[in-house]
Amino acid sequence: MGEAQAKHDVFQAIADPTRRQLLKLLAGKEMPVTVISSHFPMSRTAVSKHLRVLSEAGLVKERRVGRENRYSLDPQPLQEIKEWYAYFERFWENKMAALQFFVEADRSDDPV
Amino acid sequence: MGEAQAKHDVFQAIADPTRRQLLKLLAGKEMPVTVISSHFPMSRTAVSKHLRVLSEAGLVKERRVGRENRYSLDPQPLQEIKEWYAYFERFWENKMAALQFFVEADRSDDPV
DNA sequence: ATTATATACAACCGTTTGGTTTCATATCAA
């Protein structure tokens, strides 16, 4: 049935700076939790919980190899971010034209 | 000088669905708090607090007109989002090529 | 002057978040 999990929102998943670092770290690489957590100034458990959030947002994949759990980036859900802000792009592409136009058009300026 | 406020992170600001709605509502328009809050199923105060967060992230501008406070979108800080995920774009542009390559290269598969 | 409107600000509250420490379990090495 195609569509992955949505238990955690992508926007919320990338809101945390540690999780954004995790995504960069795992881009194109695959590493187990202990190696990953050695890059962060917090406990392994804390990193593991961040990985869980990313996983629930579909942003990382887990692969069990022996006793270790290897994580890697799955960038696909980031498309949602792209599509979201694409909507706003037209508002700065010609900021000095279109935006001003809209604002002026709506401006009545008589307080009430 | 120059650089605006950073009291609130852009990533965190857009993490909340209500705030994302607010941004869409204010895109190209300018409206006072009461009108804005009429679009939401929560108190005016709650909406006002969301607007504050957006303002601290630089995503909306406030303009006082008489007794009302008119808000409008300032899309500029969204550039940061664009730049951020641009980094990841190369990981899905040729997902079946580059990503596979990296993963395979790093894969040792001997547990320990 | 009085009243109504638009808004901010402060205090409060339950839930979520990001972290910790401790314990349990599965796998690998001796």
Added chain:
DNA sequence: TTGATATGAAACCAAACGGTTGTATATAAT
């Protein structure tokens, strides 16, 4: 088998979050 390693899970905690109600203040309308 015994011990080390990799990890998850549970309980706990302080702080932040998203909301509420109540109060104060400035502006506008009568």
